[in-house]
Amino acid sequence: MGSAGTGVRYERDGHVVTITYDRPEKRNAIDGDMRRAINAAWDRFRADDEAWVAIVTGAGSAFCAGADLRSETGNPAGDFPGSFWEKPTVNSLESGWEIFKPIVAAVNGPAVGYGVTLLTWCDFVIASERATFTFPEVRLGMPTIVGALRLPRMIDRQHAMELLMTGDTIDAHRAREIGLAGWVVPPESLMDTARSLATRLTAGAPLAQRAIKEMAVRGPEMGTTEAIRFGETMRKVVGATDDAAEGVAAARERRTPVWRAR
Structure with missing residues (x-):
């Protein structure tokens, strides 16, 4: 029940799975290899009848630093087979895979780009006091697409548009104020809080x-x-x-x- 592939750990304890983005030397930025491992981990969770709840977190000091723009192992967005017009647009959890099992995010540090998009598909977001949240794409001359679809459904539209259109970074307490995070806890309590919530969730059908x-x-x-x-x-x-x-x-x-x- 260990590694799901390069840069990801997959562990199941009873009915609770913990998926850890594990490329700490790159602040868990997603390259091609890690993207394939992430997709394999979430597909494994979706298919496992004994896996009822997932916790997703990051190794080291970051949750996920977004796409690795220097990836040498393929597209951080994932593989798109076929011609341009045949390419699927939904090829990962971030882009919209339908996984209707409960997902708890334990945000241990900076969540950037893909890291924040992931949160918009999680049901619960528990933030460490060291967590920060950023959609930087607009400052790189690119639009945020899936985030622009989902974030305004998750939080107040004006707060969502502020994050999406400025590229500013907010801290955990501001994330709690605007509804992006449900809880803010000391770093040493983060995983215990997430596991406690996951255990409570297994009490439901x-x-x-x-x-x-x-x-x-x-x-x-x-x-x-x-x-x-x-x-x-x-x-x-x-x-x-x-x-x-x-x-x-x-x-x-x-x-x-x-x-x-x-």
Whole structure:
């Protein structure tokens, strides 16, 4: 359960996976090799029936310094096979892979570019007091695309546009003020806080959690009637699972349910 590839560690303890971006000598900046390893790690988490919750963090003093613009091992954005018009635009978690299992970010230091985009797909962001957050692309003459789609849905639009359009860096307390981070904790408490939250999440029914996350993601893109119909259909599907039956039985018998994600 160790390395998922160059620059990434993948470890599972019970139903909780910890994915560590592990290129500390480059502040966890993503080169081609690391991109392939990151994608493999998230794909592994998505496919593993025993993996219910993920914690993502960085090794060393940084969370993720974004793309390594000096990468000698390929495109930090990932591989795009085919001609220009055939190239997919969704080829990573940052760009929009649908992983509806709960994800907790433990931001131990600077989060830059890809590092902040990753947070917009996480459900919980716990920041160390040493964490900072930056979208620098605009200062390099480039637009931020996925961040511009997701960040205004996550936090107040004006605060999102300020980050995206100025390229300024904010600290952990400002991130908490604007809703980018949910918690700010001392560095030495970061991983314990993240693990505690992940453990609390495993008390909930995994399939119900995934339906909730999918509803939260897809619902705002639908009309109200379509969203409610979609949600009620999902409720019926989840209600027919073994876990739903176990939840009812456990409540009746006044005991803790034993979830199996089935």
